[in-house]
Amino acid sequence: MAHSNKRVPMNHVIGFILSLAMTLVAAWAAIGSDLPVRWVIIGIMILALLQAGVQLFMFMHVTEAESGNGHVPWNMMFHGFALAGIIVAGSLFTMSFGFDHNHGGDGGEQQHEQQHRQQDHSGH
Numbered sequence: 001m002a003h004s005n006k007r008v009p010m011n012h013v014i015g016f017i018l019s020l021a022m023t024l025v026a027a028w029a030a031i032g033s034d035l036p037v038r039w040v041i042i043g044i045m046i047l048a049l050l051q052a053g054v055q056l057f058m059f060m061h062v063t064e065a066e067s068g069n070g071h072v073p074w075n076m077m078f079h080g081f082a083l084a085g086i087i088v089a090g091s092l093f094t095m096s097f098g099f100d101h102n103h104g105g106d107g108g109e110q111q112h113e114q115q116h117r118q119q120d121h122s123g124h
Helices: 010-031 037-059 074-097 108-122
Strands: none
Touching (some): 010 037
């Protein structure tokens, strides 16, 4: 059997530990802290941006020499961030203005059921 000279990829280990730590801090801020909601949201957004940076530099090898002398695919990164921004903005919009399932706006379904019950009992 041949002896392999593979070493542990420390960049990946450090990136994983940093990502895990930031995720745990964000979860604690959302679940267990007594901070105001505004500060929780701001903190989570900052942690998300930091974690995106860790992902790009530790896992996606953005600045390695093997990628063409440190060539960074800015076009693809811009479109990725734009798509992520659109998804986040749309999610926040939907959650903030709460589109409920009451299409009549006045409890039309309940009124319809009450009218139906009254018609059933009025004939007996």
